Amino acid sequence: MSFMSVDSDKLARTSCVRPIKIEDGRVLLLDQRKIPERVEYFDATALSDMFNAIKDMIVRGAPVIGVAAALGLASEGRRLAHAGLAQREFIEKLDLARKKLQSSRPTAVNLRWATDLIFEKACKGNSANLSLLADELFAAAISMVEDDIRANMMIGRHGASVIPDEGGVLTHCNAGALATCGWGTALGVIRSAWDHGKRFNVYVDETRPRQQGARLTTWELLQDNITPTLITDSMAGYLMAQRRIDVVIVGADRIATNGDAANKIGTYTVAVLAHAHNIPFYIAAPLSTIDPHIENGDQIPIEEREASEVTVIGDQKICPPEVHVWNPAFDVTPARLVSGIICQTGILRPPYTESIQAALAQAPD
């Protein structure tokens, strides 16, 4: 079985939640800051709009910001192609655009991976006709959307086996359709298991400071008629002590070649708790999340974001203004706490240095 094979019926069904839409050559992003109150799309076709959309988390989630940035870079390529530039100037300006997009968020590696792919295609492509080349780049970026959904469907298929027939599953943050181009990674596994008739309780961490669990994951699951139970991040330990969790599954923003994985802040705490309670802890992510240049988690840059994410919720200030704040957006879970990494080629197991190398060798690019 090719790992790109996929059930086309299921693919069609994923259309209910789509964080990216292409309409008349424009790149529209579901504004995830407004979910669950409103479903609104933001036009991020222009380079500066895409940059801000990623930085301000209108779009978030490692796989989808990779594809969004690729579409943003390709859109910029189209604009440049109509500016009457020489080929060398076109490539120089496209390179600046790539670097700008890559600087929008430092931790997720998919952003670099996807924009590098588009840029390499530009360098290798037919530069005699820049307009045609730009269209090819845009088509390549669009094909990433379907590739990503296909990868997620395969992740779901492989991962469904780790989900119990009944009992409880805990997830942190949002690694769902909203974080990808559709179906999702961690939530894709949950969806696939549900599709296979398994009926279990899905517990969702609120995921402070930005509450992606409370706002996005619950909303997304409800679209599929799965009613989750929301807890605050502080409740995960007690929930496990009550033996209500059988497996934990989360996404990732960057995975080192030894299996250490950066993911949304709080993931490490959940992994330590799972380990202390002998609960399997899985990461679900496409192979593009693995950074072949990084050997361990210490080398992964961790973004620190502004204090107001912690101190203000909606219009509510939750603490006195004089307070100091520490706000890392991600943390690193060491490989020793990870039971398996579910990707489109299967479930990678320790020792990850070997299983990751083998999976990357099997991947198409």
Add this chain to the structure above:
Amino acid sequence: MSFMSVDSDKLARTSCVRPIKIEDGRVLLLDQRKIPERVEYFDATALSDMFNAIKDMIVRGAPVIGVAAALGLASEGRRLAHAGLAQREFIEKLDLARKKLQSSRPTAVNLRWATDLIFEKACKGNSANLSLLADELFAAAISMVEDDIRANMMIGRHGASVIPDEGGVLTHCNAGALATCGWGTALGVIRSAWDHGKRFNVYVDETRPRQQGARLTTWELLQDNITPTLITDSMAGYLMAQRRIDVVIVGADRIATNGDAANKIGTYTVAVLAHAHNIPFYIAAPLSTIDPHIENGDQIPIEEREASEVTVIGDQKICPPEVHVWNPAFDVTPARLVSGIICQTGILRPPYTESIQAALAQAPD
């Protein structure tokens, strides 16, 4: 040294933050729901007002709700004494009032302890003059305020030794002056260490769902010119992994005779994290927090509160309305994760079954 001895200068200085004030025989409670925005007192002299003040968390924190309830019961005694009742009827109605107050919140044992003390005093007192008896009950309740502050000063004195000269201390929820009658338990230890000239970073967990860390602990420390660093609950693990925490210190709502301790939800998670990082984890609490009738944590009733505490922050709804919610207000930390219990007689060490028994035998009542 008597364990009731205390530095009277320090006692006077604790007046800056007082969750209970007695004015003209009325019991006024600092409305902790409004901190840090506003400092307002709520008149809880009437029984139903005190019941609601405890239930709705106008006043919260195990030691102070004990004393507040004792004052509420004594106030009700004064009201009954002027109603022209027979002695037996007076006691019956006072018993009903006691039971009503004890039903306001199930987990903290100090509430039961303090109201039982007042009620026993009523049963044993001179019933020939109910008005005089009621005044005696009120005076006894007032003396609990000073006893509590004295106990906290001793807790602070004993506990200061566990705080490093520099480095980092993490606390969860609010076990400060606001949770007691002044000075605080866990924050009392931090204050005492600061008084001794130690200079360390105080990290404060937000403490979702009700954010007592963000709202109350930060505000209280700023009153003493200690500037804390606020983190979300999800960041504690990563903070420890970065070696920025040398000791964890929290309060307790009920301690079993084996040392298992109920405290604000999320405490157990912090204890597991501290254990995984070889960081000492201390509980600071007066002896009245120990429940001599309970052998282990499984027997401690855990209050579950309404879903809206999780789903609404200020006016902000953070999730779709269809979502299920689990909202336990407390969790239980097993004794094996507790490095020591700091109380007014000293630091109790494992095996707690023995050290707790010895401490209770040493206590005055």
